[in-house]
Amino acid sequence: MHExxxxxxxxxxxxxxxxxxxxGYTMVYGIVQLINFAHGEIFMIGGFGALTIYIWLxxxxxxxxxxxxxxxxxxxxxxxxxxxxxxxxYRPLRGGPRLAPLITAIGLSIALQxxxxxxxxxxxxxxxxxxxxxxxxxxxSNLHIQRGDAFLLIAAPVCMLALGLFVSKSRAGRAMQATAxxxxxxxxxxxxxxxxxxxxxAIGGAFAAVAALSHGLKYGQINFEMGFIAGLKAFTAxxxxxxxxxxxxxxxxVVLGIVEALAIKYIQDIPGMDQLGGGAWKDVWAFTLLIVxxxxxxQGLLGERVAxxx
Amino acid sequence: MTALxxxxxxxxxxxxxxxxxxISFSVEAGQVVTLIGTNGAGKTTTLxxxxxLLEPLGGEIRFDGQPLKGVPAHKIVALxxxxxxxxxxxxxxxxxxxxxxxxxxxxxxxxxxxxDIQKAYDLFPILGERxxxxxxxxxxGEQQMLAMGRALxxxxxxxxxxxxSMGLSPIMMQKIMHTxxxxxxxxxxxxxxxxxxxxALSLADQGHVMEIGKIVLSGTGDALLHDESVRKAYLxxx
Numbered sequence: 001m002h003e004x005x006x007x008x009x010x011x012x013x014x015x016x017x018x019x020x021x022x023x024g025y026t027m028v029y030g031i032v033q034l035i036n037f038a039h040g041e042i043f044m045i046g047g048f049g050a051l052t053i054y055i056w057l058x059x060x061x062x063x064x065x066x067x068x069x070x071x072x073x074x075x076x077x078x079x080x081x082x083x084x085x086x087x088x089x090y091r092p093l094r095g096g097p098r099l100a101p102l103i104t105a106i107g108l109s110i111a112l113q114x115x116x117x118x119x120x121x122x123x124x125x126x127x128x129x130x131x132x133x134x135x136x137x138x139x140x141s142n143l144h145i146q147r148g149d150a151f152l153l154i155a156a157p158v159c160m161l162a163l164g165l166f167v168s169k170s171r172a173g174r175a176m177q178a179t180a181x182x183x184x185x186x187x188x189x190x191x192x193x194x195x196x197x198x199x200x201x202a203i204g205g206a207f208a209a210v211a212a213l214s215h216g217l218k219y220g221q222i223n224f225e226m227g228f229i230a231g232l233k234a235f236t237a238x239x240x241x242x243x244x245x246x247x248x249x250x251x252x253x254v255v256l257g258i259v260e261a262l263a264i265k266y267i268q269d270i271p272g273m274d275q276l277g278g279g280a281w282k283d284v285w286a287f288t289l290l291i292v293x294x295x296x297x298x299q300g301l302l303g304e305r306v307a308x309x310x
Numbered sequence: 311m312t313a314l315x316x317x318x319x320x321x322x323x324x325x326x327x328x329x330x331x332x333i334s335f336s337v338e339a340g341q342v343v344t345l346i347g348t349n350g351a352g353k354t355t356t357l358x359x360x361x362x363l364l365e366p367l368g369g370e371i372r373f374d375g376q377p378l379k380g381v382p383a384h385k386i387v388a389l390x391x392x393x394x395x396x397x398x399x400x401x402x403x404x405x406x407x408x409x410x411x412x413x414x415x416x417x418x419x420x421x422x423x424x425x426d427i428q429k430a431y432d433l434f435p436i437l438g439e440r441x442x443x444x445x446x447x448x449x450x451g452e453q454q455m456l457a458m459g460r461a462l463x464x465x466x467x468x469x470x471x472x473x474x475s476m477g478l479s480p481i482m483m484q485k486i487m488h489t490x491x492x493x494x495x496x497x498x499x500x501x502x503x504x505x506x507x508x509x510a511l512s513l514a515d516q517g518h519v520m521e522i523g524k525i526v527l528s529g530t531g532d533a534l535l536h537d538e539s540v541r542k543a544y545l546x547x548x
Contacts, residue, residue, distance in 0.1 A: 171415075178401050178412050184363055185399040187383035188392075190416040190464065 015257020016156035020211035021234030022249035024204025030244035037105035040231020041112035046209030047222040049077025074209035082205030129216030148217030242303020320369035331523035347520035361393035392466035402446025413463025430459035451482030507544035
């Protein structure tokens with residue numbers, strides 16, 4: 001149990017990463033009831049956007065100076081792709097059968113992955129991502145936080161706080177809630193719901209870019225495939241927390257991250273389970289959790305029952 | 311003087327099924343005009359087309375002198391046409407105050423908005439008492455009050471009310487009809503769709519009877535109220 005605090009913090013960081021990506025799934029679903037399966041790639045492209053800026057900067061630029069610019073680069077890349085996907089891939093299909101945008105999303109996901117693989121310089125192999133120099137922060141003798149993780153642990157709550165305030169207090173945020181609850185009536189209030197939908201995609205993209213930058217700092221590399229499993233985990237987090245609910249997305253992410261971290265560390269200590277521990281099985285435990293939650297509480301941890309949405 | 315709202319040969323279809331088959335009517339400023347008729351007559355379809363939620367198949371709509379063809383719903387509100395939809399459609403997870411503020415979404419005069427919210431609370435005191443409560447927790451009648459209050463928040467030139475008495479208790483229905491009468495006496499122009507023909511016609515300056523997508527009879531509210539065929543078909547007399 002000496003390592004429990006460290007395991008929990010590792011889980012929390014991983015979970016915050018999932019949660020940031022999950023916001024994109026949950027916002028888009030909340031407004032247009034679409035699962036944007038290309039969102040994992042929007043996350044991945046944010047990472048390459050940030051890396052591009054880093055490469056452009058004169059070599060030797062301190063990471064602390066480069067970071068804000070990389071963040072902007074990542075956000076620009078992710079938001080551009082997310083909003084373009086909305087405008088050109090999803091909007092023409094709105095009002096059509098529900099399956100059409102879903103298939104489009106999967107196709108778009110593959111196309112974006114392959115585009116980065118084919119056209120980004122040297123992206124056929126993982127590309128190394130700049131790292132903070134210096135050792136990790138020692139909180140207690142048995143609890144260390146890596147510098148890359150520290151960025152994530154600050155960025156995630158700041159982003160959530162900003163989003164929470166935006167949605168509940170601003171005029172656009174209220175229009176967004178109205179559109180999510182009743183799009184036709186929102187139009188009758190004078191709300192341009194098309195613009196609200198674009199905004200949902202853009203916010204999701206920006207959060208994905210913050211996540212991608214965090215991911216690069218945490219693992220020291222990014223690659224064209226990283227959106228697939230991260231996207232799947234984040235989607236799991238969104239469903240776990242109650243899809244459509246922004247706080248649920250972050251909560252779902254954190255729960256998922258902590259369960260994964262605990263499973264990696266401790267499952268093998270359970271008698272008879274010694275074959276099932278370690279990193280190789282972490283995805284199994286993540287999706288097992290999803291299945292259990294869907295059985296026990298199908299609306300997710302913070303989700304409303306569908307009947308309440310009518 | 312031209313009318314505030316002019317509808318000419320309006321036709322609306324869902325796919326291949328024509329729900330409104332060429333109707334014409336007009337609403338003058340200060341008037342209360344009602345469309346009555348049974349379920350499926352095309353009344354709600356007409357209102358949804360006027361507010362831009364549905365696209366007409368043909369015909370013309372002119373509001374305040376401007377053709378509405380191709381104008382999206384969120385811009386039609388800006389022209390002064392407010393629509394309180396059938397089934398009330400309040401935003402259930404927002405508070406009463408937030409619902410009213412959304413009614414004034416396009417206005418920038420925060421003082422005027424605050425004053426109008428107060429006016430809505432004066433008109434419907436129960437809304438004022440529960441202003442911080444989620445709108446979904448209100449009773450049907452209270453939700454109807456909120457939907458009407460919200461529609462008024464845009465300071466419309468024309469208020470369209472779709473089935474305001476639907477599903478309400480007789481007492482609540484009376485209260486809603488009383489409120490509509492009060493709005494009329496204040497000079498609000500109203501296009502009222504109702505199944506309760508008796509109540510609607512006794513309020514209305516003009517009435518139109520719709521049957522399967524067509525206007526089959528028009529007249530003053532009084533004349534229709536005393537028309538024998540209307541009495542038979544809609545007022546339950548033999």
